Amino acid sequence: MNRPSVPHFRELCARWLARLRTVTAMAGAKARGMIGAAWHGLRHPTRRGLMLAMAAVPALLLAYVLALIPFTPRVSDIRKARVDRPALVVSADGKLLAEFKPVNREWVPLNQISPYVVQALIATEDHRFYEHHGIDPERLASAAFHTFSGTRQGGSTITQQLARNLYPDEVGRAPTLTRKLKEAITALKIEYVYSKGEILETYLNTVPFLYNAYGVEMAARTYFGKPAAQLDILESATLVGMLKANSAYNPVLNPARALERRNTVLAQMVKFGKLKPDEYASLKGQPTHVDFEPQSEAVGAAPHFAAQLRRWLITWADRNGYNIYSDGLVVRTTIDSRLQAMATQAVAWQTNQLQWIAKDAWNERTGCWPGNDLFQSFIRQTAEYRAARDAGLTDPAAVKKLAMDGSFVDALCRSKTQIQAGFIALDPRNGDIKAWVGSRDFHDEPFDHVQQARRQPGSTFKAFVYGAAFADGAQPSDTIVDRNVTIALKGNAVWRPTDAEPPTGRPMTLRDALAYSRNRVTAQLMQREGPAKVADLARKMGVRESPLDAVPSLALGTSPVTLKEMVSAYCTIANHGAYVEPRMVTRIEDRDGNVLADFPAAQPERALPPGAALKLIDAMRDVVTRGTGSEIRTRFGIRADVAGKTGTTQDNTDSWFILMHPQLVAGAWVGFDDARVTLRNDYWGEGAHSALPMVGAFYDMALRARVIDAHAQLAPRSNPPAASHPRAHHRFLFWRF
Structure with a gap:
């Protein structure tokens, strides 16, 4: 194909430009003619033109109204709106x-x-x-x-x-x-x-x-x-x-x-x-006698569970064409009302006891006073402080002014030093959630400490370290020397785990190290297994939403997790290494009882070899028989086959306890919403004395009411359980009444 020469190409361009100008001129003239005719029509309207214009306005309005109809509620929706069927x-x-x-x-x-x-x-x-x-x-x-x-x-x-x-x-x-x-x-x-x-x-x-x-x-x-x-x-x-x-x-x-x-x-x-x-x-001259009392909405027996379920149900209903407020759906859940009442009672009983300790630790002489740097930081977080600064006061003047206000100090101290707790119980065989208590009081604290709060789990995380070791062939009778260790970290940093007791310098079995929650031995075991392997096992067993830092200190529970995740993972242990996703709902029905959807239990996923799980169960029995969780036996007199683990984080910030039974796994967390606040008491700050009593009281009630079988076995025993403390019954009477 011959290409045109440059002069010829320029000539073609000139012709096209000329044509374009001609077409544009003609279009402009036509448009000006139309505009002129329209303007002339407006200035000199004819009768026919006026009638057409007048008819066009309602026609256009009618067309607009018709166009809006699809954007208004449907008749079927309006029929439902009057029916209040939640x-x-x-x-x-x-x-x-x-x-x-x-x-x-x-x-x-x-x-x-x-x-x-x-x-x-x-x-x-x-x-x-x-x-x-x-x-x-x-x-x-x-x-x-x-x-x-x-x-x-x-x-x-x-x-x-x-x-x-x-x-x-x-x-x-x-x-x-x-x-x-x-x-x-x-x-x-x-x-x-x-x-x-x-x-x-x-x-x-x-x-x-x-x-x-x-x-x-x-x-x-x-x-x-x-x-x-x-x-x-x-x-x-x-x-x-x-x-x-x-x-x-x-x-x-x-x-x-x-x-x-x-x-x-x-x-x-x-x-x-x-x-x-x-x-x-x-x-008209008579007064109106007002008897004012705000009406609070009934929260029900399991308000935090219901709040989580509402979010899930809204999504399900939207996807399937239902309205949770007007279609009269009946949602069958996994919650056992008896166990829910027991959990609520146990949480209320123990947190009331601990609140007295917190009140003593944070009074006007020790914690809630202006000379306390931490309390000053609490003051600086308030709206009253910001208002004082906006009014022109300096920081010291604003803090001093508010610190002199007794009612302000009392209210701030109460809000910051309220003991909080979370409690959840699951059936390890099918993942059914049986009890859920997200805080002491839903009205005062709707925040959910079961699923929303992420806190460091402390020594309850050790179960994954020992589980990884048992999966690799270790035995509970294997030993590691109880000695001081220094573990190198990135950037020339080092980690030196410590225990309350000095090192013995002697070999300690893994069974004893887990029973007595020895940090030095666990840290050495973590070095053998590797943080990445332990983190991966924890995820497989149930810690599936919270990120885990694969670092040596993870062995002692330094990565924040939720209570629901930890109890779910312990269910995997009780279920001989098979993880089952927690379940809230079994089925949904319409108001006439017709089943709209079934939700069977999830299929088990192998997370831990059965043999390793049995070893871990057997070792964790000793935690409650003679170790840090022994009050389950001595104080609460529980003789059933159970195993568990305590957990306490640095400075007693978070207290944990999780207990396993073949038909029920329950765990509790205790602490304050502000992690800087603690009970300031080494004894009561431990998981064995703050979280364990909730779980112990719960199991005691469940066993006495025969909601769970006292004779069920977690796994074959390799050593007989220790005898219960002879005074256990009297101690139960003390806490119960």
């Missing part, structure tokens, strides 16, 4: 654990709401309610007139307000034409689906009243201490008056404005024939 969470033994409500509300039928409420509502908010079909053209025109004249006035009917309340995301509250059209479309759909009585009932059960009170029933209890059916005319008018602005007309915060608004509502009732003038004259 998902029910049920324990394995058939007890109700929780109801998943979207808000703190108790739905009541219209005939259980005072007629004064309905009369006040219609007279004040929508006096032509029974005459329109969702939109009141007369009121809309009035609102438009006032708005154009400079006085803004609402034109929404009760049905339109309901549309906003039910669908805040789809409809919204922005003052735009699109939002108002979507509100009107939704209101028409509501009127198509519901009767007038159903609209009133739905509105009065969904409207918010502050203080986490939704619906007139909760509002009546919150502000007047009575059910909605018993509200008198003054109380009814007060609540209806709040609908205009909850905060402004709150009878608790603004009693004078609330009284004025209440009387406005009464006047509206007179205007529309719901109240006689002489009755109004008598009522």
